[in-house]
Amino acid sequence: MDIFEVISKRYSYRGAFMDQPVPREDLIKIVQAGIDAPSACNAQSTSFVIVDDAENLSAIVKAFGNKRPYYETAKAMIACVCDRKPAYDDLSFYVEDCAAATQNMLLAITALGYASVWLDGVIRGRIAAEIGRILGVPPIMQVRVLLPIGIPEDRSGRPNQKSPFEYRARFAKE
Amino acid sequence: MDIFEVISKRYSYRGAFMDQPVPREDLIKIVQAGIDAPSACNAQSTSFVIVDDAENLSAIVKAFGNKRPYYETAKAMIACVCDRKPAYDDLSFYVEDCAAATQNMLLAITALGYASVWLDGVIRGRIAAEIGRILGVPPIMQVRVLLPIGIPEDRSGRPNQKSPFEYRARFAKE
Numbered sequence: 001m002d003i004f005e006v007i008s009k010r011y012s013y014r015g016a017f018m019d020q021p022v023p024r025e026d027l028i029k030i031v032q033a034g035i036d037a038p039s040a041c042n043a044q045s046t047s048f049v050i051v052d053d054a055e056n057l058s059a060i061v062k063a064f065g066n067k068r069p070y071y072e073t074a075k076a077m078i079a080c081v082c083d084r085k086p087a088y089d090d091l092s093f094y095v096e097d098c099a100a101a102t103q104n105m106l107l108a109i110t111a112l113g114y115a116s117v118w119l120d121g122v123i124r125g126r127i128a129a130e131i132g133r134i135l136g137v138p139p140i141m142q143v144r145v146l147l148p149i150g151i152p153e154d155r156s157g158r159p160n161q162k163s164p165f166e167y168r169a170r171f172a173k174e
Numbered sequence: 175m176d177i178f179e180v181i182s183k184r185y186s187y188r189g190a191f192m193d194q195p196v197p198r199e200d201l202i203k204i205v206q207a208g209i210d211a212p213s214a215c216n217a218q219s220t221s222f223v224i225v226d227d228a229e230n231l232s233a234i235v236k237a238f239g240n241k242r243p244y245y246e247t248a249k250a251m252i253a254c255v256c257d258r259k260p261a262y263d264d265l266s267f268y269v270e271d272c273a274a275a276t277q278n279m280l281l282a283i284t285a286l287g288y289a290s291v292w293l294d295g296v297i298r299g300r301i302a303a304e305i306g307r308i309l310g311v312p313p314i315m316q317v318r319v320l321l322p323i324g325i326p327e328d329r330s331g332r333p334n335q336k337s338p339f340e341y342r343a344r345f346a347k348e
Contacts, residue, residue: 003177003285007207007278024345031343033181035336037277038292042335044342053347091295099273103211104181107281111177118212121265135346161216162209168218169205171198172309173227 001111010106011158013115016069017150022076026112027052030149031078033108034101040093045083046101049135052076056134060146063130070117074148078105079135082142095144102145115152120145175285184280185332187289190243191324196250200286201226204323205252207282208275214267219257220275223309226250230308234320237304244291248322252279253309256316269318276319289326294319 031048039045051057052075061072071077080102082094102118109116123131128143137143205222213219225231226249235246245251254276256268276292283290297305302317311317 001177003175003180003281004203004207006177007210007282010210010212012212028339029178032339033178035339035342036181036184038184038186038280040292040295044337046342048343049346050343051346053345056346088295091298093295095269096273096276096294099270100277102270103274103277104281106212107177107278108181118214120270121214121262121267124265163218165202165206165209168209168220169202169222169224172223172225172230 006107006111009158010110011115012117013152014068014070014117015152015154017073017075017115017148018153020075020151022052022114022149024052026114027076027078027149029112030105030108033104034078034080037097037100037104039097039100040087043087043093043097045087045094046098047081047083049079049081049137050076051079051135059134060131063127063134071119071148073150075150077149078147079131079137079143080145080147081132081137082144084142098144102147105147109147109149113151114149116147116149118145118147180281180285183332184284186291187326188242188244188291189326189328191247191249191289191322192327194249194325196226196288196323198226200288201250201252201323203286204279204282207278208252208254211271211274211278213271213274214261217261217267217271219261219268220272221255221257223253223255223311224250225253225309233308234305237301237308245293245322247324249324251323252321253305253311253317254319254321255306255311256318258316272318276321279321283321283323287325288323290321290323292319292321
């Protein structure tokens with residue numbers, strides 16, 4: 001699938017997923033895209049836990065408390081785990097590293113016909129810690145991003161919520 | 175160009191660029207890829223200043239002080255400018271927003287036959303402030319990322335510095 005088509009089609013999906021599993025072959029392709037993202041000083045600060053078994057999926061859903069179709073019906077999830085130590089001096093780039101990996105994975109998810117939504121702020125704190133406990137992540141590491149994955153039931157695709165180019169960008173000299 | 179090919183070919187280029195301009199049509203495609211990236215709460219916190227005129231390019235090179243071929247010979251640069259206000263409560267996601275946009279642009283740059291390198295920590299502070307002044311960015315905004323762009327002189331491509339899949343990823347349940 002063409003890169004520019006994928007980039008423009010990717011969107012945040014918050015609906016229910018179809019009752020069809022995500023093959024491990026596809027999950028590996030998606031996570032490989034995350035691994036292929038750059039990281040500051042090549043520190044490779046993000047690691048990935050891939051969840052596709054009923055027991056762990058259900059435990060994570062319980063950790064949320066609230067009910068939302070995009071995690072309750074997700075057939076798989078990828079947890080991005082950050083090593084927060086500084087890359088050099090006192091500068092940390094684990095947030096950027098994790099975001100670049102997440103963006104690559106969202107594009108791969110889109111290209112393979114799945115949908116997802118970047119969960120970050122909604123899990124920050126208690127829920128992230130609980131997901132880490134479920135997945136056996138050492139407490140010193142941070143579960144930062146969770147991507148629920150599946151085939152979307154609602155196929156209406158990307159809503160039109162983009163601003164015009166001129167609102168976001170300009171040439172330094174016209 | 176296929177998305178998975180682009181993702182695996184993208185790399186950080188630190189060599190010199192050829193003396194060939196980057197057409198504005200391509201720069202617009204690249205920045206549109208950045209605009210198409212997600213942002214938390216759709217806050218669209220990243221904006222973009224595209225630099226392709228000799229005067230501004232040369233002023234930015236001077237701001238660095240040191241000499242490096244990847245900015246001295248760059249035919250264009252894109253400055254990512256962050257609006258740092260919180261997206262909700264006291265949570266800010268402008269770093270993630272900017273990183274996702276940067277990653278999309280690096281993929282677009284690769285797909286179009288150019289190369290770049292994600293400059294962030296090396297400009298943080300004095301150099302970023304000076305670039306902001308040169309480009310007329312309001313001081314309340316942060317110039318966070320600079321992408322120098324051009325056709326690479328050295329075509330050796332991505333070095334093999336990736337870790338094995340198993341070093342970065344695992345299934346929650348085998």
